[in-house]
Amino acid sequence: MIFSIYIINKAGGLVFNKDYSGSLERLSNNEYLVLAGTLHGIHAITARISPVPGSSGLELLETDTFKLHCFQTLTGTKFILITDPNQTSSDTIMRRIYEIYSDFVMKNPFTNPDMPIRAELFEANLLRFVRLINGAAG
Amino acid sequence: MAGRLSMVNTASFENSRYALAKKIPILDRTLSKGHAEVGISAFAFLFSEMLQYSQKRVNGIQDLERKLADFGYRVGIRALELITWRDKGGKRETRVLNVLYFVHSVMWKSLFGKQADSLEKSTDNEDEYMISDNDPVVTRYISVPREYSSLNCGAFIAGIVEAVLDGSQFPARVSAHSNPMEGYPGRTTLVIKFDKSVMEREKDAEPKR
Numbered sequence: 001m002i003f004s005i006y007i008i009n010k011a012g013g014l015v016f017n018k019d020y021s022g023s024l025e026r027l028s029n030n031e032y033l034v035l036a037g038t039l040h041g042i043h044a045i046t047a048r049i050s051p052v053p054g055s056s057g058l059e060l061l062e063t064d065t066f067k068l069h070c071f072q073t074l075t076g077t078k079f080i081l082i083t084d085p086n087q088t089s090s091d092t093i094m095r096r097i098y099e100i101y102s103d104f105v106m107k108n109p110f111t112n113p114d115m116p117i118r119a120e121l122f123e124a125n126l127l128r129f130v131r132l133i134n135g136a137a138g
Numbered sequence: 139m140a141g142r143l144s145m146v147n148t149a150s151f152e153n154s155r156y157a158l159a160k161k162i163p164i165l166d167r168t169l170s171k172g173h174a175e176v177g178i179s180a181f182a183f184l185f186s187e188m189l190q191y192s193q194k195r196v197n198g199i200q201d202l203e204r205k206l207a208d209f210g211y212r213v214g215i216r217a218l219e220l221i222t223w224r225d226k227g228g229k230r231e232t233r234v235l236n237v238l239y240f241v242h243s244v245m246w247k248s249l250f251g252k253q254a255d256s257l258e259k260s261t262d263n264e265d266e267y268m269i270s271d272n273d274p275v276v277t278r279y280i281s282v283p284r285e286y287s288s289l290n291c292g293a294f295i296a297g298i299v300e301a302v303l304d305g306s307q308f309p310a311r312v313s314a315h316s317n318p319m320e321g322y323p324g325r326t327t328l329v330i331k332f333d334k335s336v337m338e339r340e341k342d343a344e345p346k347r
Contacts, residue, residue: 103279106183107182107183107186107280108186108279109185109186109187109188109190109193110189110282118283121280121281121323122281
């Protein structure tokens with residue numbers, strides 16, 4: 001079950017966020033922005049404090065109630081995926097989300113890389129994919 | 139290939155590298171040879187850049203559509219030449235329906251890898267025809283923002299079709315319109331309005347009864 005998807009640009013700004021589960025607590029717009037900035041910071045810190053040199057930053061945060069996956073692309077865009085703790089094959093899900101993003105955001109001439117994403121086709125395709133995953137789980 | 143040869147002897151490795159560098163230039167290749175395919179991503183990125191380039195140089199949506207159509211025209215006039223040569227053995231169409239069918243099937247197939255989804259005659263006007271594509275390759279990844287809602291990037295295809303018709307001596311005005319249908323949100327209809335001269339000639343060409 002996918003709870004939420006956030007996309008954070010390379011400067012730490014939130015460019016896309018969507019909740020796919022009604023049971024989540026609603027955050028205000030400002031709180032989402034703060035959360036994105038915090039995750040961006042944590043990602044940078046985790047990369048620095050790792051005892052192994054050259055480590056990437058935060059990849060997975062596990063709790064009793066959810067798992068938070070983080071994937072950073074080569075250009076520094078971060079995808080945050082929040083799922084149920086028992087969700088499997090999150091890597092594949094993440095790849096697919098990245099693919100949808102590449103298709104419908106990067107190939108869309110009306111997208112401004114630093115601005116929040118407003119692309120109908122992206123949202124529609126993402127929703128279709130999330131429904132497929134969530135439908136299979138429930 | 140080159141890697142394996144190099145293990146055998148260096149001379150033939152050098153030769154094969156030389157052969158690669160001397161690949162036949164595009165202008166010297168035979169025209170009739172098959173249909174080369176282009177990656178859809180490569181095309182989508184190129185088209186996206188074209189749109190962004192045009193957007194900086196126009197005032198308003200109509201201007202942008204006109205510019206896209208101009209780009210299309212340049213493609214179409216060349217495509218017509220090539221497609222008639224490859225698929226029609228150099229023969230051109232003389233009747234309205236035939237030329238429309240040529241656009242709908244032969245041209246569409248050569249450019250987009252499939253036929254257009256429908257070809258209709260307008261019920262209101264004698265000189266108007268419609269060609270529709272349910273999911274045009276050109277606009278597959280494009281989400282038009284609300285403030286541009288009247289823009290249809292199919293204007294590029296309209297330009298191609300206009301050039302093909304013009305080049306075949308069927309001057310016409312072609313415009314692209316979004317025409318979403320259930321299951322096909324990107325469906326685009328090209329409205330083709332033929333010049334008066336074409337319709338008059340068509341009347342004369344009809345067999346006398």
